[in-house]
Amino acid sequence: MKIDEYKRRGSSIRRKPNESMKAIVTIAVGIVFGFYIGVSFPAFAPSKIFVSTNPRGAERLPPAIIASESDFYPRRLYGRPNEDLTLKPKYLVTFTVGYNQKENIDQTVKKFSDNFTILLFHYDGRTTEWDEFEWSKRAIHISVPKQTKWWYAKRFLHPDIIAPYEYIFIWDEDLGVENFDAEEYIKLVRKHKLEISQPGLDPSSKGLTWQMTMRREDLEVHKEAEEKPGWCNDRHLPPCAAFVEIMAPVFSREAWRCVWHLIQNDLVHGWGLDFALRKCIEPAYERIGVVDAQWIVHLGIPSLGNQGNEENGKTPGVRDRCKNEWKMFQERVANAEKDYYKSVGVGSMDHEANWVTPDRIQ
Numbered sequence: 001m002k003i004d005e006y007k008r009r010g011s012s013i014r015r016k017p018n019e020s021m022k023a024i025v026t027i028a029v030g031i032v033f034g035f036y037i038g039v040s041f042p043a044f045a046p047s048k049i050f051v052s053t054n055p056r057g058a059e060r061l062p063p064a065i066i067a068s069e070s071d072f073y074p075r076r077l078y079g080r081p082n083e084d085l086t087l088k089p090k091y092l093v094t095f096t097v098g099y100n101q102k103e104n105i106d107q108t109v110k111k112f113s114d115n116f117t118i119l120l121f122h123y124d125g126r127t128t129e130w131d132e133f134e135w136s137k138r139a140i141h142i143s144v145p146k147q148t149k150w151w152y153a154k155r156f157l158h159p160d161i162i163a164p165y166e167y168i169f170i171w172d173e174d175l176g177v178e179n180f181d182a183e184e185y186i187k188l189v190r191k192h193k194l195e196i197s198q199p200g201l202d203p204s205s206k207g208l209t210w211q212m213t214m215r216r217e218d219l220e221v222h223k224e225a226e227e228k229p230g231w232c233n234d235r236h237l238p239p240c241a242a243f244v245e246i247m248a249p250v251f252s253r254e255a256w257r258c259v260w261h262l263i264q265n266d267l268v269h270g271w272g273l274d275f276a277l278r279k280c281i282e283p284a285y286e287r288i289g290v291v292d293a294q295w296i297v298h299l300g301i302p303s304l305g306n307q308g309n310e311e312n313g314k315t316p317g318v319r320d321r322c323k324n325e326w327k328m329f330q331e332r333v334a335n336a337e338k339d340y341y342k343s344v345g346v347g348s349m350d351h352e353a354n355w356v357t358p359d360r361i362q
């Protein structure tokens, strides 16, 4: 039948667009599937691990195994590791000590609660003697003869090692702490959002140099001070603001991560560091301050400077080196900034109006 045949043909003709549609769909699915396979199983699958976002030097490790941070928590030698730690102190306090100052350090340590890990840097090689104090048994002792606080800090307080600690106190051994409590201090630091701070120095302190670090009786915290005429062309800069001294600084974890990098390996006395701390904080004049309500007395007992000195009085050369280091550090910072701004093609954005000239150093 012609008509039937026609119909069949017609239908077969009409089926044609369907078939080409099928073909297009098939090809499209094939492309998508092929792409998916290609993405899932790349032709050049690495036979070795190399993860460029891993910490420098650890690129060959699978990221999940990397332990990039540590702590000072002592552990047991037995049992399950996850049951080792009953206490994880949140704060760290370090003292650079000689055994002769044991009475004062004992008094000072008692002002720090169990929430602190206590770390002693011994510059006189005497460590076991300290075990007469109960707290000494849970303290960390690091002994290297005749080094300075900043030498130890650079070598043993890397930010990745002390990462669990929210605040880090890096203190001298000759501080009177009768009117100081560390937990109360941290409350105030938190309240006033201080990234770098120190307790106010009682006016009876030895060798008071700066107005900024002197205790104010009527305040909880202060962040600026008046200095001698001409010393602070910019009142937001040290020594009138954005400034604490190096004898009893307290750093937030974040601030320390920057400050550690600022400490130079060879400039062991840290002079001048106090003037540069602000470079780690923005805005420094609001985040660096002195806590008046928890204050200390700088006893000014000459100690490390006398190590190995036969005569009484100051070790010849130490003070000269301090001053010299200050000058060198100041120059390094200034040159580094100059080089940086030159490399990005702009003039210096910062200025050192208030940097102290050698004639102002006592």
Ligand SMILES: *[C@@H]1O[C@H](CO)[C@@H](O)[C@H](O)[C@H]1NC(C)=O
Binding pocket: 113, 114, 115, 183
């Ligand atoms: C230790 O820290 C905890 C949590 O912040 C606090 O509740 C406790 O009072 C602190 N311990 C002391 C002795 O202040």
